[in-house]
Amino acid sequence: MENKEEIVREYSNKEMTVVWKPHVCIHAKYCWQDLPEVFNPNNRPWVNVHGASSERIAQQVKKCPSGALSYFYNEAQKETNGKEIHETCEVDVQAIPGGPLLINGNISFTDENSNLTRKSGKTAFCRCRQSNNLPYCDGSHLEIKTGN
Numbered sequence: 001m002e003n004k005e006e007i008v009r010e011y012s013n014k015e016m017t018v019v020w021k022p023h024v025c026i027h028a029k030y031c032w033q034d035l036p037e038v039f040n041p042n043n044r045p046w047v048n049v050h051g052a053s054s055e056r057i058a059q060q061v062k063k064c065p066s067g068a069l070s071y072f073y074n075e076a077q078k079e080t081n082g083k084e085i086h087e088t089c090e091v092d093v094q095a096i097p098g099g100p101l102l103i104n105g106n107i108s109f110t111d112e113n114s115n116l117t118r119k120s121g122k123t124a125f126c127r128c129r130q131s132n133n134l135p136y137c138d139g140s141h142l143e144i145k146t147g148n
Contacts, residue, residue, distance in 0.1 A: 025139065035060040038057055065096070067119070091106070100126055101125040125137060
């Protein structure tokens with residue numbers, strides 16, 4: 001697996017911060033189709049957190065199936081002893097027909113080289129084995145015809 005820099009962009013208003021991880025995106029369009037005044041892929045930057053209420057933005061971000069988009073409320077982002085505080089939650093797993101395995105919740109993932117990665121929110125694991133970002137989905141399944 002190629003080790004590449006993972007770009008992360010943050011867009012903040014006074015109340016919340018939207019986080020975008022393009023290397024995780026599977027280009028499903030759910031994240032922007034219903035709220036183009038905030039999420040418009042034709043604009044640069046493509047996220048305008050001043051285009052709607054924080055509550056409405058949070059509702060739209062939750063539709064992102066891969067977890068490429070996430071958010072946090074700025075007051076809730078606190079650290080203790082240098083470690084981020086995470087709420088405990090139930091983990092939800094969903095197999096997307098012809099697509100990734102979506103995990104929603106807080107997880108710890110150890111790869112074949114014993115590297116530990118902690119993920120929070122949605123994580124999309126590739127099932128077609130064509131991703132350039134294995135073990136994570138990058139949307140490559142959209143270009144191939146498989147029954148995964």
